[in-house]
Amino acid sequence: MARFIQALHEHFNLMDLEISDNVIDRQVFQELARLFSRPASKIYRLHLTDSATRSHPFINDDCITILSSSLIVSKSRDGWHLFSGVLCSPICLLERLTIEEADLDDNVITVWGHSLLASKSLVYLKIGLGSNSRVTSAGWSGFSRCLRSPTSTLLELDVSCCSIVDAGAIEIADALANNSTLKKIYYAEQRSDHRSKMGFIPQ
Amino acid sequence: MNSSNNGDDDAVVDVIHANGEEGLRIANRGYQAPVAEEGENIIQITDKRFQQVINDDEEVAGFILYVSSENLCDFWVEERDMMKATRVGDVIGNSTRLRRIEIYEFSHYIDEDDDDDYNPFDRLRDFFRGLVRNRSIEHFALLDISFPWNPFERLSPFFEHNHNLRCIELVYIDLPEFFESFLTTISSIEKSQLERVAQY
Numbered sequence A: 001m002a003r004f005i006q007a008l009h010e011h012f013n014l015m016d017l018e019i020s021d022n023v024i025d026r027q028v029f030q031e032l033a034r035l036f037s038r039p040a041s042k043i044y045r046l047h048l049t050d051s052a053t054r055s056h057p058f059i060n061d062d063c064i065t066i067l068s069s070s071l072i073v074s075k076s077r078d079g080w081h082l083f084s085g086v087l088c089s090p091i092c093l094l095e096r097l098t099i100e101e102a103d104l105d106d107n108v109i110t111v112w113g114h115s116l117l118a119s120k121s122l123v124y125l126k127i128g129l130g131s132n133s134r135v136t137s138a139g140w141s142g143f144s145r146c147l148r149s150p151t152s153t154l155l156e157l158d159v160s161c162c163s164i165v166d167a168g169a170i171e172i173a174d175a176l177a178n179n180s181t182l183k184k185i186y187y188a189e190q191r192s193d194h195r196s197k198m199g200f201i202p203q
Numbered sequence B: 001m002n003s004s005n006n007g008d009d010d011a012v013v014d015v016i017h018a019n020g021e022e023g024l025r026i027a028n029r030g031y032q033a034p035v036a037e038e039g040e041n042i043i044q045i046t047d048k049r050f051q052q053v054i055n056d057d058e059e060v061a062g063f064i065l066y067v068s069s070e071n072l073c074d075f076w077v078e079e080r081d082m083m084k085a086t087r088v089g090d091v092i093g094n095s096t097r098l099r100r101i102e103i104y105e106f107s108h109y110i111d112e113d114d115d116d117d118y119n120p121f122d123r124l125r126d127f128f129r130g131l132v133r134n135r136s137i138e139h140f141a142l143l144d145i146s147f148p149w150n151p152f153e154r155l156s157p158f159f160e161h162n163h164n165l166r167c168i169e170l171v172y173i174d175l176p177e178f179f180e181s182f183l184t185t186i187s188s189i190e191k192s193q194l195e196r197v198a199q200y
Helices: A002-007 A026-036 A059-067 A071-088 A105-117 A137-143 A168-175 B046-052 B075-081 B081-094 B122-131 B151-161 B174-190
Strands: A017-018 A045-049 A094-100 A124-128 A156-161 A184-190 A196-202 B012-016 B022-027 B062-065 B100-104 B140-143 B167-169 B196-199
Touching: A002 A026, A002 A045, A026 A071, A026 B140, A105 A124, A105 A137, A137 A168, A168 A184, B081 B122, B122 B151, B151 B174
Parallel strands: A017 A045, A017 B196, A045 A094, A094 A124, A124 A156, A156 A184, B062 B100, B100 B140, B140 B167, B167 B196
Antiparallel strands: A184 A196, B012 B022
């Protein structure tokens, strides 16, 4: 996958890249970071799925085994740091970003929130954590820094697949108190009886 | 022919989410796929739209071919006429109007009653032989196909010389076996062309 991303570096009119269901390790993150940090980068859309737990009929068993190992997860953590910094840099033109079944924890999602402060282009962000429940209210508090910023460009935030508990939702809601940019946030309310309620908050 | 969006167009579109909610009007920049009708058994030679392709009719912008073992078009399985597979490829190869082609679900399927020498991938190979001459297709997709031979070697003239190609989608293709050829293919495409690449 890293060599594939590398091969795309010369294609300077590339606007749309979809690499779901691939192993996204540190090396791939580095190549993606290089791709996005080209001065002439025109990439507006990236669909990236770190499908660590997805069992897809078209992924062979070997691939699933590798994806599920903690080795890849720990290696990719630094990658998330690097990647979020590049994707959110002022020179990156990315407007819409969907990250599904992401292997994030409090630390990494806080870094995302910090990185988003610098973004000049991202208007839509969807984060899906899948079965990962390692992001706590502390993580959402860190992430929400970007929502508190008067320079935030986000118009839509979809965290409906993040299993956010009440304390995390409160952190986000607090951050939105003075946010006049975000127009819609999609979330799924997690209740103690394990029922969820989907919805969005109109600004 | 090339109708790519150069990124300066601030046309807006309504974003509709999976949950049915209408989203915000966000500038729709980036790659825009040519519109293609979803065909039934569109590659049957008697099909009206196929005739339109033969006639290079500007109303037909794209093909979506379903060629799976369960949904094979009549001429692929029942007639087993290599000449027809070749002819469909030739028609697409000669078209100057087609902008999009998607080829779905071609599985290696051999019925017990089949002739020993019957192989549906022979038909696909014959189809590709004509297809590679096409220079108008902008959006090219292969989905759910387990190739017994290297598709990139067969299609290399198409990728290298079709300067209207803007998008390549390879979805559920068993890529590792042909990975080096795939990289060579990506490198052979004119560097200013590609606007969208999907590989998953």
